[in-house]
Amino acid sequence: xxxxxxxxxxxxxxxxxxxxxxxxxxxxxxxxxxxxxxxxxxxxxxxxxxxxxxxxxxxxxxxxxxxxxxxxxxxxxxxxxxxxxxxxxxxxxxxxxxxxxxxxxxxxxxxxxxxxxxxxxxxxxxxxxxxxxxxxxxxxxxxxxxxxxxxx
Numbered sequence: 633x634x635x636x637x638x639x640x641x642x643x644x645x646x647x648x649x650x651x652x653x654x655x656x657x658x659x660x661x662x663x664x665x666x667x668x669x670x671x672x673x674x675x676x677x678x679x680x681x682x683x684x685x686x687x688x689x690x691x692x693x694x695x696x697x698x699x700x701x702x703x704x705x706x707x708x709x710x711x712x713x714x715x716x717x718x719x720x721x722x723x724x725x726x727x728x729x730x731x732x733x734x735x736x737x738x739x740x741x742x743x744x745x746x747x748x749x750x751x752x753x754x755x756x757x758x759x760x761x762x763x764x765x766x767x768x769x770x771x772x773x774x775x776x777x778x779x780x781x782x783x784x
Contacts, residue, residue, distance in 0.1 A: 645716075645721065645722065645723050646683065646721060646722040646723070647683070647684045647690070647722070647723045647724075647725065648681045648682055648683050648684060648693070648697075648722060648723075648724050648725070649681060649682070649684055649690035649691070649693040649694040649697065649724070649725040649726070649727070650679050650680050650681020650682065650693075650694050650697050650698065650724070650725075650726060650727070651679060651680060651681075651694045651695070651697075651698045651706040651708065651726070651727050651728070651729040652664075652679045652712065652726055652727070652728050652729065652771065652772065652775045653679070653680075653698065653704060653706050653729050653730070653731050653754075654728065654729065654730055654731065654775070654779060654784050655730070655731035655754055656784075657739060657754060660756055661756075661757055661779050661784050662739065662754035662755055662756055662757070663679070663754065663755065663757050663760045663772070663775060664679065664680070664702065664704070664731075664741065664752060664753070664754050665677040665678065665679065665752070665753060665754075665755050665760050665763055665764070666678060666679065666680055666701065666702065666741075666749045666751065666752040667749065667750055667751040667752070668748070668749065668750070669746075669747055669748055669749055669750040670747075670750070672750075675763075676763065676764065676765045677751075677760075677763045677764060677765075678764055678765050678768050679726065679764075679768070679771075680697055680698045680701040680702050680704075680749070680752075681693075681694070681697055681724060681726070682696075682697035682700070682701070684725075690711075690725040690727075691708060691727065693725075694706070694708065694725070694726075694727045694729070695708065698729070699734075700745050700748075701744070701745045701748050701749050701752075702734065702741040702743065702744060702745070702749060702752045703734045703735055703741060703742070703743025703744070704731060704732065704733070704734030704741060704743075705732035705733050705734055706727075706729035706730065706731070706732055707729055707730040707731075707732045708727045708728075708729045709727070709728050709729055709730060709778075709782075710727065710728055710778065711725070711726075711727055711728075712726040712727060712728050712771050712774045712775055712778070713725070713726070713771070713774065714726070715767055715768065715770055715771055716767065717767050718765075718766065718767045724767075724768070724771075726768075726771040726774075726775075728774075728775050728778050728779075730784075736754075739753050739754040739755075740752065740753045740754075741753070757772070757775065757776045757779060758776075760772050761773060761776065
């Protein structure tokens with residue numbers, strides 16, 4: 633059997649970016665956790681993020697996606713680096729950000745993007761670490777260290 637090169641190469645890895653948003657409640661830092669729409673059997677939660685568009689930086693994507701998904705304008709402080717999803721098919725870049733503005737009701741974001749997010753609420757960082765997807769845990773742990781170091 634002869635191998636024929638079709639000229640197709642492996643697809644570049646998908647990349648996304650988003651924000652771990654910090655806001656103080658009851659003198660304790662909390663972070664925003666979202667539940668992706670459509671699968672309530674999966675109890676894991678994450679942070680607002682989405683695909684990086686052509687010509688867009690991860691920083692720009694993180695701001696855009698946060699506004700689109702939860703109606704919150706983040707104030708980005710720093711990069712938390714990247715992780716790969718469990719399948720290894722996507723690279724996720726995260727930023728730590730302060731809550732800038734946007735509608736909230738008792739720690740819950742109220743302007744959710746239909747079909748993308750069905751629940752969004754601020755939780756203490758230690759709870760968020762327990763609730764998040766396994767591949768995102770290093771990002772939330774880095775966020776915790778940043779919060780502790782900077783005294784947020």
